[in-house]
Amino acid sequence: MGAEAAIWAIFFLPLASFGVIALIIRPFLNRHYALSGFVLIVPLAAALGLSIWALRAVIVGQDLDFDPHLWLEVGSATIEMGLLVDQLTAIMLIVVTGVSLMVQVYSLGYMREDTGHARYFAYMALFTSAMLGLVLSINVIQLYVFWELVGVSSYLLIGFWHERPAAAAAAKKAFIITRIGDVGFLIAILYLFLQADQFAAENLNAFHIPDIWQAAQPVAMGGAILGGTALTWFALGIFSGAAGKSGQFPLHSWLPDAMEGPTPVSALIHAATMVAAGVFLVARFYPVFQASEDALTVVALIGAFTALMAATMALVMNDIKRVMAYSTISQLGYMMAALGVGAYGAAVFHLLTHASFKALLFMGAGSVNHATGTFDMRYMGGLWRRMPLTYVLMVVAGLSLVGIIPLAGFWSKDEILTGAWNGSGLVDGWVSRVTFVMLLGGVLLTAFYTFRMLYMTFHGEFRGGVDRELEVQEQATRDEATRGPAAPDQVPATSGLSGQHALVHLAESPVAMVAPMLVLGVAAVFSGYLVNPQWVKEFGIPGHWISEFLLTGVEHAAPVLADRIELHDFSRWIATISTVVAVAGLGLGALLYWRRQDGRQVPRRDPLEAAGPVHTLLSQKYYIDALYEGALVRRAFYRIIAGTLDWIDRNLVDGTVDAVGWIFRNIGSVIGRLQTGQVQAYGTAIALGSLLILLGLLLF
Amino acid sequence: MSLEAMLIISAVLFTIGLYGALARRNVLAVLMSIELMFNAVNLTLVAMAKYVAPAGLEENLSAVLTGQVFAVFIITVAAAEIALGLGIVFAMYRNTGSVDLTQVAELRN
Numbered sequence: 001m002g003a004e005a006a007i008w009a010i011f012f013l014p015l016a017s018f019g020v021i022a023l024i025i026r027p028f029l030n031r032h033y034a035l036s037g038f039v040l041i042v043p044l045a046a047a048l049g050l051s052i053w054a055l056r057a058v059i060v061g062q063d064l065d066f067d068p069h070l071w072l073e074v075g076s077a078t079i080e081m082g083l084l085v086d087q088l089t090a091i092m093l094i095v096v097t098g099v100s101l102m103v104q105v106y107s108l109g110y111m112r113e114d115t116g117h118a119r120y121f122a123y124m125a126l127f128t129s130a131m132l133g134l135v136l137s138i139n140v141i142q143l144y145v146f147w148e149l150v151g152v153s154s155y156l157l158i159g160f161w162h163e164r165p166a167a168a169a170a171a172k173k174a175f176i177i178t179r180i181g182d183v184g185f186l187i188a189i190l191y192l193f194l195q196a197d198q199f200a201a202e203n204l205n206a207f208h209i210p211d212i213w214q215a216a217q218p219v220a221m222g223g224a225i226l227g228g229t230a231l232t233w234f235a236l237g238i239f240s241g242a243a244g245k246s247g248q249f250p251l252h253s254w255l256p257d258a259m260e261g262p263t264p265v266s267a268l269i270h271a272a273t274m275v276a277a278g279v280f281l282v283a284r285f286y287p288v289f290q291a292s293e294d295a296l297t298v299v300a301l302i303g304a305f306t307a308l309m310a311a312t313m314a315l316v317m318n319d320i321k322r323v324m325a326y327s328t329i330s331q332l333g334y335m336m337a338a339l340g341v342g343a344y345g346a347a348v349f350h351l352l353t354h355a356s357f358k359a360l361l362f363m364g365a366g367s368v369n370h371a372t373g374t375f376d377m378r379y380m381g382g383l384w385r386r387m388p389l390t391y392v393l394m395v396v397a398g399l400s401l402v403g404i405i406p407l408a409g410f411w412s413k414d415e416i417l418t419g420a421w422n423g424s425g426l427v428d429g430w431v432s433r434v435t436f437v438m439l440l441g442g443v444l445l446t447a448f449y450t451f452r453m454l455y456m457t458f459h460g461e462f463r464g465g466v467d468r469e470l471e472v473q474e475q476a477t478r479d480e481a482t483r484g485p486a487a488p489d490q491v492p493a494t495s496g497l498s499g500q501h502a503l504v505h506l507a508e509s510p511v512a513m514v515a516p517m518l519v520l521g522v523a524a525v526f527s528g529y530l531v532n533p534q535w536v537k538e539f540g541i542p543g544h545w546i547s548e549f550l551l552t553g554v555e556h557a558a559p560v561l562a563d564r565i566e567l568h569d570f571s572r573w574i575a576t577i578s579t580v581v582a583v584a585g586l587g588l589g590a591l592l593y594w595r596r597q598d599g600r601q602v603p604r605r606d607p608l609e610a611a612g613p614v615h616t617l618l619s620q621k622y623y624i625d626a627l628y629e630g631a632l633v634r635r636a637f638y639r640i641i642a643g644t645l646d647w648i649d650r651n652l653v654d655g656t657v658d659a660v661g662w663i664f665r666n667i668g669s670v671i672g673r674l675q676t677g678q679v680q681a682y683g684t685a686i687a688l689g690s691l692l693i694l695l696g697l698l699l700f
Numbered sequence: 701m702s703l704e705a706m707l708i709i710s711a712v713l714f715t716i717g718l719y720g721a722l723a724r725r726n727v728l729a730v731l732m733s734i735e736l737m738f739n740a741v742n743l744t745l746v747a748m749a750k751y752v753a754p755a756g757l758e759e760n761l762s763a764v765l766t767g768q769v770f771a772v773f774i775i776t777v778a779a780a781e782i783a784l785g786l787g788i789v790f791a792m793y794r795n796t797g798s799v800d801l802t803q804v805a806e807l808r809n
Contacts, residue, residue, distance in 0.1 A: 677805030680722050680730075687718060 003057065004066045007083050010050045010093060011132045013043035014100075018125035026118040036121040037108045044101045044128065051093035058090040059549070068138055068208070077196040079207055084138035087553035088283055091348060091546070092135040095355045096273050098523075100128045102516035103268040106363050109512030110264050110370065120160060120262070127153035131273050135280060140189055140207045147185070147241070147281075150274050151178055157269060158261040170257035177254040181244015185281075188237030191230070198225050213287035213557040231288065235295035238285050239302075246278025247329045248336055249306040253625050255329055259321040259375075263366030266321060271328050271362050272355035279335040279351055286344055287557045296427045300340020304438035307333030309622070311445035315452070316618040319375050320365045323453045327401065328358055330442055334416055337435050342426040343419025344554060345547025349532060350412035352546070356523035357400040357409055363517045364394040367509040368457060373466030377453065382462040386506040389514055391458050393521045398450045400524045402582045403443060405575070408528030413443070415532065415547065418574050443578055447585025455593045462506070706747035714740035727789050727799045731782065738778045742771040 017040045025036045057064060068082025104124060111117045130149035137143035152175075159171030189207075192199075196206040202225060204211035215225040226234055242248070247255035258270045269275070282289060282299060289295050307330045314326035331354050338347035367390045368383060369375055384391040400407035403414070420439055423432030464471075508514065531546040620626065713736055720733025749767020793799055 678802060679804070680801060684722050687722065 003064060004083065006050055007054055007085055010047045011129060011136055013047045014125045014129035014132065017043045018122055018129060021118055021122040021125060026122060030118050033117060034108055036118040037104060040121045040125045041101065041104050044097060044104060048097040048101050051097045054085060055090040055094055058085065058087055076200055077193055078205055079141050080139050081142050082138040083136050084209055087550050088348060089135050091352060092280055095352055096128065096131050096135065099272040099355050099359050100268055102520055103264045103359065105516045106513050107264040109510040110366050111262065123153055123156045127157065127269060134277060138209055140192065140209055144189060150277060151175060154269050154274055157265040158258045160262055167260040170260040174254040174258045177251050178244040181251050182241050184237040184240025188234050191234055195225060210557060216288040216291045232292040232294045235289050235292045236298060239282060239295065239299055242278035242281040243302065246275050246332045246336065248302050248333065249309060252306060252310060252329050253628060256322050256325040259325050263362055263369060267359045267362035271358040275328060275332055276351050276355065279332060279347060282339050283344065283348055286554055290426055293427055296340050297431050300337050300427060300431050300435050303333045303336025303340050304435040307337060307442040308438045311442045311449065313618055313621055314449040315445060316615055318378050320377050320453060320457060321375050323449055324361055324365060330446065334439060337439060338416040338419055340427065341420045341432045341435050342424030343416055345550040346412065346415035346419045348550050349546045350416055353408035353412040353528045356520050356527055357397040360393060360397040360517055360520040360524050364390050364397065367513055370509050371506050374469050376469055377456040379463050379465055379469045380457045381460040384458040387508050389508055393517050395454060396521055397524050398454050402447045402450050402586065403578060404582060405579060406529055408524050411528030411532050414575050414578060417578055418571050421574055440581055443581045444585040447582040448589045451586045451589030452593055703747060703751040706743065710740045710743040713743065725800050725802055727792065727801050730801060731785050735778065738774060742774055745770050
């Protein structure tokens with residue numbers, strides 16, 4: 001009982017701070033800056049403590065199977081609410097509470113000058129609590145509720161500065177595109193409703209997640225209620241929801257736009273936790289995916305393709321947060337691909353390390369923005385002298401992202417590459433090999449864009465920050481005014497002006513911002529090696545600890561299929577190859593960018609622009625946004641669907657109403673003409689009428 | 701005279717009255733035509749009472765004389781009705797200065 005209450009508390013503590021902030025602080029105590037921040041930070045710290053306790057309890061094998069509580073009974077379907085605390089959940093709890101805590105501390109500094117801080121922290125509390133509910137859910141309906149709640153809080157936070165049209169549009173786009181993916185997830189859930197009777201016949205509950213695992217197992221294990229094509233489609237439906245949340249191709253285009261939100265929001269939601277919810281969802285239903293080779297093939301190929309394609313777009317972005325957004329999409333692609341080829345532990349491991357170093361990178365971007373007032377890297381440069389701590393931390397996080405030994409990212413990326421190289425019994429050999437090649441290509445691109453980002457931001461001469469950016473924009477507007485009609489598309493889409501930080505003051509950020517970055521920096525260095533030691537068995541941690549730890553969870557759920565997952569030993573060859581590729585990427589970046597700074601205040605041409613049409617294609621994001629908005633939304637949706645409905649409304653519906661009115665108006669005027677007012681005319685009509693009735697009576 | 705002859709005379713009277721009531725424009729002529737129609741009806745009633753008295757009721761005077769009693773009533777009521785109608789005609793004449801029925805169409809529209 002005590003254990004269950006403690007784990008529920010992890011979920012309810014942030015929820016309670018949401019209630020307190022939204023209902024008490026925001027209406028009455030909004031003037032007191034930082035009060036709402038502390039109201040969230042203190043319960044979050046407690047939740048982090050409880051999460052660590054829960055992880056320990058899972059490690060020592062304490063019994064954490066709690067009976068779920070009845071929520072609804074709908075016909076033969078019984079919907080319960082409860083806690084599912086397994087290895088995956090325990091790791092996710094640490095990631096979510098840990099990163100969230102760091103981000104909230106950081107927000108104390110970053111949001112200092114924003115008057116909406118109470119609203120901000122209320123949304124953040126809601127998000128954290130929903131995310132914790134999501135990872136703790138034992139019931140798929142319960143999970144879906146929290147799944148949508150994180151979507152809503154993401155919407156609210158992207159549109160936090162809703163007075164900016166770009167932010168409002170980005171929030172709407174994020175919500176709608178993830179919703180398209182969620183339709184697939186919803187269909188998968190509805191399929192469970194259809195099957196509820198079959199589940200009940202086997203004494204299973206169709207919405208109880210462990211029961212769904214059970215149902216997907218081969219007949220010998222008393223499962224196979226879900227099987228064959230239905231199983232594949234069920235898994236693909238779940239993957240569709242996951243792909244929307246995790247920004248996998250072709251539903252990735254919302255994530256870069258989501259950078260319109262405040263930077264700590266990007267760090268927490270659009271880098272570390274919510275976008276990882278898609279990966280978590282696939283991992284949560286892994287026993288189901290394992291049973292379908294086709295579904296895993298789709299997951300692997302889409303993940304690998306996304307990893308490669310998003311990395312190419314990151315090459316040419318000028319907005320530092322957009323580079324990171326594409327980098328996030330690419331890294332999520334790595335995780336999906338790892339799940340697809342059967343490297344289950346590696347995927348969640350990469351989720352863990354990625355959460356630490358990508359959150360750190362975003363915080364660094366926020367710190368840089370705090371100093372320069374802009375997010376456009378063309379107007380930065382030379383910051384390493386002014387912000388040495390931010391610089392060092394960003395370099396550490398960047399190299400961790402690239403995968404340089406011995407930083408955290410190296411270990412997890414290596415684990416994924418090893419898994420893809422060796423493959424598993426779950427998918428065909430060619431799938432693993434294609435995935436491996438694509439992921440290796442991704443490493444090269446990752447190294448290149450990371451170097452470019454760090455170099456443009458921190459090296460060379462300072463290029464004027466937001467002041468210079470505004471001048472250039474004004475100049476461009478004036479030029480256009482003299483030249484002729486202005487083309488509004490040509491104005492840079494993100495000015496990076498939050499309105500709060502539009503002042504250049506080149507100095508290190510306040511302690512509240514730097515301290516959490518330091519903590520994450522430590523995590524970005526050590527977390528990889530500590531949880532997955534390969535060479536030295538130190539601190540009593542066995543090699544492959546995290547992968548084995550996570551696999552015990554899957555084995556417990558799906559004993560037969562999990563046997564097909566093998567753990568592969570650390571391979572020096574693959575580590576060497578990936579390091580060589582990464583260094584080659586860094587070197588290529590250095591070749592193109594190093595020492596090309598001539599001290600001018602004008603942003604110089606990007607060397608990549610020499611690639612001409614390729615550069616245009618990449619900076620236009622493969623025209624996918626244009627395709628979605630121009631062709632799908634404008635043409636297909638507005639013109640065809642909305643146009644047809646408009647025509648039907650105008651012509652059929654309105655036409656019917658008009659016709660009814662017209663008929664009666666005209667009948668009236670025809671009949672009115674008979675009303676002459678002449679008594680004798682009426683008399684004649686009466687006489688003739690009576691005669692007719694009489695005749696009728698006589699004749700019939 | 702036979703019943704048929706009575707009924708034919710009555711029908712002819714009625715039709716003449718109807719024609720006059722519907723076709724004449726003079727209100728007084730219309731009133732007179734209505735009187736013709738009353739008389740046609742009275743004639744029918746009396747004729748029916750005389751020729752088609754219910755069988756077995758010959759001794760019952762009140763039953764035998766129903767038609768005639770009706771006719772007397774109708775004559776009385778018609779006299780009252782003519783008095784009323786002439787009143788309306790006077791009012792109409794005073795208001796419009798004519799007794800042309802086609803001019804009286806105030807209720808139209």
